[in-house]
Amino acid sequence: MTYLVNRIASRLTRRGRHPVFHAVVIALILTAALMLRTASAWGVMGAIVIAISCYVMIAAVLAEMVLLGSAVLRNLARRVLGSGVVTGPLDR
Helix, strand or coil: CHHHHHHHHHHHHHCCCCHHHHHHHHHHHHHHHHHHHCHHHHHHHHHHHHHHHHHHHHHHHHHHHHHHHHHHHHHHHHHHHHHCCCCCCCCC
């Protein structure tokens, strides 16, 4: 069992910087989808449950988009610095 745990942990650490963040976002989206699916069983509270689940889903997607944006900016910065083309006050 420890071999399996070590193998999973090593793969999680190798494949990207934020695997726990992605897992939490996926869990939030699935939770919100389940809340949307079961909102009709809540009766008059269903509207509030639907609103809360929509907000949870929007927040999870926005958090993932912010992480994607920072990754894109980081890759662009690496390309600019790697090519030796730096424009601005530091270019000498």
